Structures are given as C-alpha cells and as structure tokens.
Amino acid sequence: MVEKEYRHIGKSYLRKEGQEKVTGQAMYIHDLELPGMLHAKLLHSPHARAKILSIDTSKAKALPGVKAVLVGEDAPYLVGLYMIDKRIIARDEVRYQGEVVAAVAAIDEVTAEKAVSLIEVEYEVLPAVHTIDEALEGKILVHEDINDLDYMKGVFFPQPDSNIASWNTTKKGDIEKGFAEADLIVENEFTLPAVAHAPMETHVSVAQADPYSNKLKVWSSSQSPFTLRDMLAKAFNIPRKDIEVVIPYIGGGFGGKAGIHIEPLVAVLSKAAKGRPVKLKMTREEEFNQLPTRAGMRGRIKTGVKKNGKITAFQAYYDWDSGAYADYGVNVGKTAVYSGGGGYEIENAEIHSRTLYTNKVFSTAYRGFGHLETHWSVERQMDIIAQKLGMDPFELRMKNILKPGSRTLSGEVIYQHTGSPSECLEAVAKEIGWTGYQTKEERLEQFKTGKVRGKGIALLQKAPAMPTNTSTGAIMQMDEDGGVKLMIGAVDMGQGVNTAMAQIAAEELDIPVEKVEVSWEINSDKHPYDWNTVASKYTLMGGNAVKKAAQDMLRQMKEVAAQVFRAHIEELAHKDGYIYHIKHPDKKIPYNKLSRGYVFENGNAIGGPLISHGVYTASGLTNLDPETGEGLPALAWTFGAHGVEIEVDVETGEITVLKMASAFDAGKVINKKLVDGQVIGGVLQGIGSAILEGYKFSSDGTLLNPSFTDNKIPTAKDAPLEVVPIYIENEQVDGPYGARGVAEHPMISVPSAVGNALYDATGINFHSLPLSPENVALRIAENK
Amino acid sequence: MCGEHGNNCFVHVDSGLPPVGLKCVVNGEEIQACVDPTMTLLNFLRNELKLFGTKEGCGEGECGACTIIMNGETVNSCIILAVEADGAEILTVEGLAKDGELSILQQEFIKMDALQCGFCTPGMLMSARALLDRNPNPSEEEIKEALAGNFCRCTGYIPIIDAVKSAAKREREELK
CATH class of the missing domain: 3.30.365.10 (Aldehyde oxidase/xanthine dehydrogenase, molybdopterin binding domain)
Known part of the structure; x- marks a missing residue:
C-alpha cells in the first residue's frame, strides 16, 4: 500500500496552549472569582453506615457570614448516571465514611469551616458491608430500596433484595464441552484494591442558581459539559436550555471528573443563598474519601x-x-x-x-x-x-x-x-x-x-x-483573514485534543495549522454537543466530525466560487488556501475573499459568512x-x-x-x-x-x-x-x-x-x- | 484597613488576631502589606496579590503544586505563613519570563511537551529553576531528586526531566 503523504497528519506539532501553561496565565476553576461569590464547606459522615437520628444546624446558621446551611431534606434530589441511587446530601442514612451530611455557604472559607464545626449530628451506627463476600451474602443491604431504584434498563441488571447493582453475563459456545476437552485446567484468584485518580487539581465547581427561575450556570472542573448538563436537568427536572455549563482549563481528570459530582450540591447552595455564586473546592482529603475511586x-x-x-x-x-x-x-x-x-x-x-x-x-x-x-x-x-x-x-x-x-x-x-x-x-x-x-x-x-x-x-x-448512539459535533467559522475558528464539545485536559483537531482541520482545508484556533473554555450554550470527554473515543469521532465540518466549508466556498468562475462545482478544487479551477489553475480565489461572501468589482455580493458544521454518530453498535x-x-x-x-x-x-x-x-x-x-x-x-x-x-x-x-x-x-x-x-x-x-x-x-x-x-x-x-x-x- | 499601610493593606482577618505588617519583594516588585498572622503565603500570593499562577494541589505540603522560590530556596507556599516572608525575595511562575520573552526553561518545557493539564507546571518550573540556579549542570539523578517533591499525574515525568536537561544545556551555552 502506498503511504499517503499528509501536510499535517502525523507531525509533532507542539500543544497550542503551552505558553499559557508555563507562564501561569492558564486559568482553572480554582482561580475563578466572581462578584459576591460565597465559599462552601461540607460536613462528612464519620461512619461507614449509620442512621442519622438528628441534625442540629441552629448554631451554624446563627454564625455571622453564613448564608446557607443545607441538610438532606433541603436537597431532595437523586442523581445517577445508570442507577439513580445517590442523594446530593445524605438523608436518613449514611452509606460510607466521607459521605456528605451537611453543606454550608458563607462569605469565606474560614467562616464556612467554622459553621460546619458547629453542626451537631446524632448517629446510630449500623453494621456495614465491608467486603465482596459480605456484599454477596446480602445479609445487610447497602440500599434497602434497591428494588425501587430507577436504572437504565436492558443494559444493567440490578438483582432484587441484594447488593448487586448490576450482574452482566457472557455465555459463548459450550463451556462444559470446553472444559471437558481441556488437558489442563488452571484456576486462580486475583485481586486489586481501590485507587485514586489523584488529578493535581481537586474537584472544584462554582454555581449560580437564579432563585426566581430555573436558570443555572455552572463552572466546573469537569470532563463532561453536556452529560453534566443532562444530569443536572434530570436531577432538578428543569429544561436543558436553562442550564449553562462552562469548562475552562481543567487540572487533570482521568475519568474522575466525568459525569456529575459536586455540581448539583453547589447549585442548591447557590439557590439557598439567594442566587449568589458559590464555590466549592475539594480538599485533598475530600478528594480521597468523598469523591469516587477506581473500584x-x-x-x-x-x-x-x-x-x-x-x-x-x-x-x-x-x-x-x-x-x-x-x-x-x-x-x-x-x-x-x-x-x-x-x-x-x-x-x-x-x-x-x-x-x-x-x-x-x-x-x-x-x-x-x-x-x-x-x-x-x-x-x-x-x-x-x-x-x-x-x-x-x-x-x-x-x-x-x-x-x-x-x-x-x-x-x-x-x-x-x-x-x-x-x-x-x-x-x-x-x-x-x-x-x-x-x-x-x-x-x-x-x-x-x-x-x-x-x-x-x-x-x-x-x-x-x-452508549450505542454516542454522537458529537463540530462548528467551524472562517475569519476575514482566512483564519479558522473551530468549536468542539470535547474538553482538552492536557491530552491534546485541541491541537490534534487543529491539525485535522488544517489538513482538510490545506492551510497552515497556525491558522486554526480551537476555541478553549467549553460553554454548553455555545459549543456543539459532545457526549463526554472519555473513553478514548474523541480522535475517531471528533476527528470525523471536524473533517466533515471542513469538507462542508470547502463545499460552501466552491459553491460561491462556481458562480464567480461560471463553472460547475465539480470543476473546482482547493489547495493551499485557494479555491481554483482544475482546468485553469490560474483561476483561483483565496479563502479570505470568500469568508464573508464574494464581492464582485461592481459591488454585487454573493454567498455569506462561512459557517460550517460536521457531526458524527457511532454507527452499528x-x-x-x-x-x-x-x-x-x-x-x-x-x-x-x-x-x-x-x-x-x-x-x-x-x-x-x-x-x-x-x-x-x-x-x-x-x-x-x-x-x-x-x-x-x-x-x-x-x-x-x-x-x-x-x-x-x-x-x-x-x-x-x-x-x-x-x-x-x-x-x-x-x-x-x-x-x-x-x-x-x-x-x-x-x-x-x-x-x-x-x-x-x-x-x-x-x-x-x-x-x-x-x-x-x-x-x-x-x-x-x-x-x-x-x-x-x-x-x-x-x-x- | 489596619490603619498603618493605607491602600496597600489587605485586611482579611480570619483568625481575629491583630494583623501583622509584611514587607517583601515578589517578582521584583516591592510589596508592603499587613496580613492576618495565620494566612499562608500561598493564600497571600493568590488571594491578596492575585498571582493565580501558583496552584494549590493538597494544602498539606505534599504535592509541590504551590512551590515558589523564597530567598533562593524552594518552599511549599501552602505550609508556610505569609508573615514568614517578611523581608524575603520571592519568585513565582509569573516572574520567570523577562521582557515579554519566555525563559529558556519555559521554552524547553513547551518544546519537550513537559506538561499536559498544566496544573503542576508552575510548581515544577520553580523547583527546576531553583535546581539550575544552584547546579547549572545537574545529573539525571540530581534532577529527579530536585523534582521528587512535585507530583505530576499526566506526563510520567520523563519529558519534564528531558526539558530540565536541555534547559540546563542551553543555559550553560547561551547565558555565559
């Protein structure tokens, strides 16, 4: 097979954001300050399993500077990606040491911390499920209401009256026959413990929830702008259009910042604090004992x-x-x-x-x-x-x-x-x-x-x-100088997706990579949809969407150029920033002359601003x-x-x-x-x-x-x-x-x-x- | 206002203790302030001076994200007090580039792709800077030792070690 020569694909371009990251200019949510912003702190369960008998928040509420104190009853929302099983704040019962029992928003972190220390909780400690074998035994149920939990049906299989959140199976061929045919049967048990993702930036979110409407704006260190929006909409039962999710630079994810985590909690705190923005920054200890692990x-x-x-x-x-x-x-x-x-x-x-x-x-x-x-x-x-x-x-x-x-x-x-x-x-x-x-x-x-x-x-x-229908989109706009702005829904957390997508756009359009800028700071109101930045799926899916967006842009340029040249669109090709006529290559128009529509010598204009898009959906799954x-x-x-x-x-x-x-x-x-x-x-x-x-x-x-x-x-x-x-x-x-x-x-x-x-x-x-x-x-x- | 330092005074009295006067030089700029005696140097840099380049990764002196250079030595700014910086000369990531041009070390970090998410990068750069200041020709072992207090979860460190090596070489050649 003849190796195809590419202008940009396969080349080791340096990451586009390098300069911002070595100078301290790159802004993360940790660095975000907003007018009137409050700070949140949390109270955690010291017990693996316990009944919450009572919570007294009166002293915390009385502390000057405290704007909101919430317990489970104040936040009656369930969240979950596949099993809808988790409360934003524990109610009646705690299920792990580290689970959130109460939350405070105050004028600064010190006040919030002090308020948390004034909350009094009375627990009745219960026997807990500590091991795989105890879980399988099912004498104690972590979720006594497992039979009533909502979940994604047909994909996951929770077992009634058990601790089995899902039991998935494979049965291929004839296992009995297979073992009967074997000369040797080897049996072993292997184990590995839970580990932490340990991103250098702990989870952090800022939320501003309008107390008089459904409007909610969330800034989060998240891999999942659109899944997060989706989950928030489901949890609060509000339309997606009312939710705006903003994601600037994030300090590492590794899967631990996918889905939904502290965001709904910060949202309810903001709403309770009359709509003032609230920031919740996890401590390293919380990162280990409150936020999820690898199992x-x-x-x-x-x-x-x-x-x-x-x-x-x-x-x-x-x-x-x-x-x-x-x-x-x-x-x-x-x-x-x-x-x-x-x-x-x-x-x-x-x-x-x-x-x-x-x-x-x-x-x-x-x-x-x-x-x-x-x-x-x-x-x-x-x-x-x-x-x-x-x-x-x-x-x-x-x-x-x-x-x-x-x-x-x-x-x-x-x-x-x-x-x-x-x-x-x-x-x-x-x-x-x-x-x-x-x-x-x-x-x-x-x-x-x-x-x-x-x-x-x-x-x-x-x-x-x-999911079988996972999809993504890309939007491309051309500037008057022939530069291209590319918008995608993936979060570049250092894996380099924005640099790779710029290479793909530049390859398709045949322009220098420097002419393509991928828009940073994903905003769910402005950027096109992408499911989640997870699973090593974006190069394939997003790469195809960006390719299609570039091809759509070329088609738009050729349609206008065809009118200018009085030619068929099939007779036009592109190279190095020009649309040209294949039979008369000297007949060419630079992209920038088409970027806002083409203007004839007499002033007549055709075409319009060049805005294109491409989408990709997983097929055949x-x-x-x-x-x-x-x-x-x-x-x-x-x-x-x-x-x-x-x-x-x-x-x-x-x-x-x-x-x-x-x-x-x-x-x-x-x-x-x-x-x-x-x-x-x-x-x-x-x-x-x-x-x-x-x-x-x-x-x-x-x-x-x-x-x-x-x-x-x-x-x-x-x-x-x-x-x-x-x-x-x-x-x-x-x-x-x-x-x-x-x-x-x-x-x-x-x-x-x-x-x-x-x-x-x-x-x-x-x-x-x-x-x-x-x-x-x-x-x-x-x-x- | 504490009454002593006029507009330079950042009163953010968390502890209820009387604020303490503080004079220091940060990235070449003279700073005069008075601060809560319990405030960390990291919070002083970030919350008061608005130098957000220095990051907090753990707040416990373990991860090195908050590393700065104080009087030529690296310190974890999250576990020392702002008042301990009285009279000190401080360098943060914002002070590395000079006259609108990135330092050789910063350039080599970009060139070697010694960063991904970028959150550990400011602290990493400061540890590397302090190393090269005291030892312009470090061995690989010495580089690893100097960076061992700075965690990075993305890069696997090898590109960072390479960047420090090549920055050392260039500095020896170009900054004679």
Missing part, C-alpha cells in the same frame, strides 16, 4: 487449555467492590463481559461480572476502566498457564491471540483493519529482547547479588465503553444480549502490549522499572509527540497501580490513608529509566486518516507485565496488587 476487584478465573496451549474454555467471576453508589461502576463492570477475556480467541466462555454495593467510598470511571483490572487477572493467568505447560508465555499468547477471522467474546469478527494485537506483542517482545523465562539456576545466581532482574510481557485491548453478552459494543478496538524489564531488591522488595516497551495499534498517529505523552504518562500511572497505590480501610470501614503521605502516587524517582513507545498503523477504516483512540490504553496491562516480570525475576507468582516493597519483600522472605 477494587476480585477476579476468579478458570481456564481450560490443550497441551499445545490452545484455550478451550474460559470462565470468570469478576466481583467489583464498587462502594456505596453505582455511578460509572456498573458500566465498568459491564466492560468485563465483552473484554474480560483479554485479546484472545475463546470459543467457549462464561463470564459473570457483578458490580457490588459496599459501605465504602463509591467508584467511578478511571482511565481504561475495567481493563487494567481484568487484564491484571487475565494476563497474569496466561503466564501461570504457560508455566504449568512449560511453554514460553509469548508462544502461549500467540497461539490464542485475536487475528483476522477471529471472533471476540461478543461475537464481533476481527479484520486486519480492526488492528493487530500480534504485531504489538511481537514488537515489545523484540524491544525488550524477550527469549523466555530465565532458568531456576540463573535466578539463584542473581539472588546472590541482592538484586534480581526479570522480564515480562502482557497484551492489552480496549474499545470505548459508550448494539446493546449486548442480556444472557449471552452477544452484540457489537466496540466503536473501535485498540490493541497493544507492554514488555518490561525490572530489577528487584531482594531485601527491600523495591521494584525498579528499567525499561518499558509499549506498543499500540493506533491506526494512524495524528501527532506523535502528543501520543508519546499519553504513553509515557499512562505507563507511569500503570506503574502507580502496579507497585504503589491502594486504599486501606479499617475494620469499621474508615479510610486509613486519605492523603498523599499515606496514599502515594509515583514521583520523578519512580519513572522508568526508559519508556519506548511503538506505534503499529493498521488503519481503522472509519477513523480519520485511519486513526483510533489510544489515550487510556498505555495504563492497561502495565501491572500485569510488571507482575509477570516479577515472576521471571523471583520465581514467585503474585496474585494481588500493589506489588509494594512490603508485599514483595515478605513473599521473597517466605520463599527463601
């Missing part, structure tokens, strides 16, 4: 294989310790039924994914949701199977890997243009010099030095998890069959693989990542520098999950480590010595220039690759994350 998970996996390594059956129970409210959690669980077997061809499969309510801080989407978790299980399982078969784990993977003609768990057929997992796996194996596990003798030799090295590989896959999980959930699969070399200190258990090779079939890389940024950053987040991070709860359900002191994230010292991003480009047929999403994927299967390398280094199989120095050193000591 902890337990995977129980049973795999049947032939002696030659061919998988005959795969059965898994994925149980998600998802906390007190469903939020995105049920959708996270749902990914397991179509992706929870990994990037392999499995004829006979049965998967049960249960999102469980527990009395803990609830969970939500986190970068590549569901996938880091299930891949921790599947990719460790593959290595353990290889050990038992005495086979190279690379060979075992290649034997079963998805290839053209294979069917996924949900029955989707794989083509060459779907992307190639095997090319990714081969690339990382080559890059780290994978030649199979080292021998026992080699390991023993290394142990003598106090430091042992090992290598590991792991495959990965993910497709966006989104279906809901999954409730019983079998069959259907088409994937807009696009992005496959990838990690290969890692680590060094382990035998005494301290500390892991140093020497080299990480990460390969992705990106279809087409739009901007290598920006994609490199996603890969290097994602890999380190994955390393955080692998070796450092995790929530710890006391026996009564109190979060023990709600700070960076005790809940560490990686620092510069934890960065791998080398990260090698590798891009495979099997073009996506419906992707812009062949591109598909890749932003979340670098995080997925990093823990698995590290875990596999840890086996190679130590000869020990680890089943639980994190692979912290403590956990690793203890196991090494036990095995001596």
